[in-house]
Amino acid sequence: METVAVDYKKKEVAFYYIYKALAHPENNGYVQPFTLQERLLHVAEAKRVLGSDIDWLCDNMQNQLKQALGGAPNSQFVIDPRGKIISAAGWSNPAELRNTLSELVGQVTPVTTIQDLGLKQLPPPRLAATGVVSRPAMPGLMRAVMVKPQPSLEPYYVKLRAEVDNGFMQDGLGWMYVGFHLDPLLGVHWNNLAPPLEFNIKTPAGLCIASSRARAPVVKEEADADPREFLLGLEWDPRVLTATDFSRAEMIVEVKYYACHDEGWCRSFNQTYHIQLVPDRNAGSVRSRGRPGGMGARNR
Amino acid sequence: MWYKILSCFLTIALHPDLVSAQVPGRQPSAQFPQVASLVGKQLPDINVVDAAGNQISTSDLRGKYTVLVFGCLT
Structure with missing residues (x-):
């Protein structure tokens, strides 16, 4: 996504990540924020750990934008200058996006590679000791x-x-x-x-x-x-x-x-x-319960 | 009486956020057909904030081609 953004910003295409409720709380220790101010801390953290140059917007705490656009956790949209949705994918796909943009505004050559960008990705915050208190086994789903x-x-x-x-x-x-x-x-x-x-x-x-x-x-x-x-x-x-x-x-x-x-x-x-x-349809699902560190961040 | 609470929880059982990785062998995009159906529609006018906390409307994004990608820390 980062390379597509770098290439197509040259063609006046705007790129935004939309921050929304966590899909999988507990991964890397992160938990759902309660307030917009706390969600903005997540946005700052996402910028820090992902090393991204793409601007972030933050959905409101009612998650209205996410719900209005289908409720998928990692969806991708292209909007035309009049505000019409001209491309939508339920799961972000940078290669598909590059093709779509090249049809809309022309190809960009040479194509930027991820190595060209040298993104500085940082680890999640260092916590106090973990694995100290045993965690209960869940009785099922x-x-x-x-x-x-x-x-x-x-x-x-x-x-x-x-x-x-x-x-x-x-x-x-x-x-x-x-x-x-x-x-x-x-x-x-x-x-x-x-x-x-x-x-x-x-x-x-x-x-x-x-x-x-x-x-x-x-x-x-x-x-x-x-x-x-x-x-x-x-x-x-x-x-x-x-x-x-x-x-x-x-x-x-x-x-x-x-x-x-x-x-x-x-x-x-x-x-x-x-x-x-x-x-609570915005609470996400825990995937890493009992496994310190979880599965890591998405959207890299 | 029980059907009411059952239907309540079936709602969440069927919610895409919660089934996204529970259907082996399916492409992630195929799990969100409701997203593809939005093509051709107008981006809804919804208030969000930028990273500095300034309120903006999605209608403010008009004027150029714009890519929106949903994401989070996890």
């Missing part, structure tokens, strides 16, 4: 559900991801995954010299959770960056909570944790989330 962070004066240094399993989807009886992940772009690590993370969950009538309070394990290392994860039994009683009310029902999660910033400060945080047990 998991689906992300809606997590709504409530207003907080402090950034969400730790971000909640919630998922439910097939058993719950099919029978109303199964498991809920609750994972608290450090945001690597906010420069914090767990302070294990302080008490471990703890949380409580309040559920509406008709939703029963096996454990309404939980505490992360004590960790011997002074600091680490592993997620604090829990699997909780969950049961829905449709006689008490009707299907109509189910989609609106919210669970309330209050979490307390201690974190230290890489610059030196250490603090405690109390933050609150609401969880709705409805699918």
Whole structure:
């Protein structure tokens, strides 16, 4: 893509990457941002690690542009000067794009190669120790559900991801995954010299959770960056909570944790989330759970 | 009653973001036929921001051929 951009910018073609929600959270430790400001940190990080010269635009937090253009995670479009879509691919294909542009505005010779560009790609942020806290085995296919962070004066240094399993989807009886992940772009690590993370969950009538309070394990290392994860039994009683009310029902999660910033400060945080047990189509799918580092960045 | 929650989750099961790598042997583009169907349509007018946080509309991109590629860190 970089070479096509270099060649066709000479022919007055504009190129933009559109930053959107993460397709695969946890790869290289990255987690879904909660705010537009945090998504812009992702954009800056993408520029840093990819070494790209292509300009970035950032979709809004409702992901309206992505949804309006088909919802694919790595799609590619050519727009004509009047704003009409004249080429669309569900998956980015630079060779195809070069052909399309050459038909529209003419060939470019010589063709720039990736070696010509000497892109400086950098590694993802260096985290505190990982692989310290064992991760739970998932009971099966998991689906992300809606997590709504409530207003907080402090950034969400730790971000909640919630998922439910097939058993719950099919029978109303199964498991809920609750994972608290450090945001690597906010420069914090767990302070294990302080008490471990703890949380409580309040559920509406008709939703029963096996454990309404939980505490992360004590960790011997002074600091680490592993997620604090829990699997909780969950049961829905449709006689008490009707299907109509189910989609609106919210669970309330209050979490307390201690974190230290890489610059030196250490603090405690109390933050609150609401969880709705409805699918979050912008949450992405975790591919690297339990494998530190994940699969690496896309779009190189 | 159960069909409502099932249909709720089937929606996500069928969402392309979540099936993109779960169908072996298919070309990625073939998994997103809804994208190809956009050819010939007008780029919708949607507010986004540039890397500095300045709000712009996709209609501001008119005036020259423009390539848009969706991506993220992962």
